[in-house]
Amino acid sequence: VRFRPRVTGQRALVVFVADLLRHPGSRRDEHIEVQLDGLAVSSATVPDDATIIVDLVIESLSSSIVADGIVSAPWTGACRRCLGPAEGVAASEVREVFEGRPTEGETYPLAGDHIDLEPMVRDAVLLSLPLAPLCSDDCAGPAPERVELVVASDPDPDSGSPAAGPPVDPRWGALDELHFD
Secondary structure, eight states, rough: EOOOEEEESSGGEEEEHHHHHTTOOOOEEEEEEEEEEEHHHEEOOOOOTTEOOOOOEEEEOOEEEEEEEEEEEEEEEEOOOTOOEEEEEEEEEEEEEEEEEOOTTTTTEEEEEEOOOHHHHHHHHHHHHHOOOOOSSOOOOOOOOOOOOOEEEEEETTTEEEEOOOOOOOGGGGGOOOOOO
């Protein structure tokens, strides 16, 4: 296993594979810790200073490279129910092919004797981020606003005191002012 130090920037994800290409069928483990910025979807974001962990097995085929493993990244966001802070770890299994003449949307480019894992890592992280995060599975959401009982203007004929009606949503208050002939 080749361990690389935590590195920021794009060059950390460039892996030299000349030795693998010379020996089809050979493989090597790669463990990379990197920081990438600009990873976000609607309501979940990978903090710019967060460490993304890339654990892969790089294997050589006759004229291409296969990267197989797991990409994981911590994320933060707003809970979809209570709007409080939510966080977690997005993990994605990857099995991608790198070849000299890549097919757009299906494979990644093999540039001579190296592969650039950054596009694959970005794709994997973005696809694994939650679109509607939860702070916990049992989050009940915000406490409903308490609405005081509205007292009717006509007194209760039996008791002589005003009658209490059901709670009224204040957004419907304008309708109380409407009078029809």
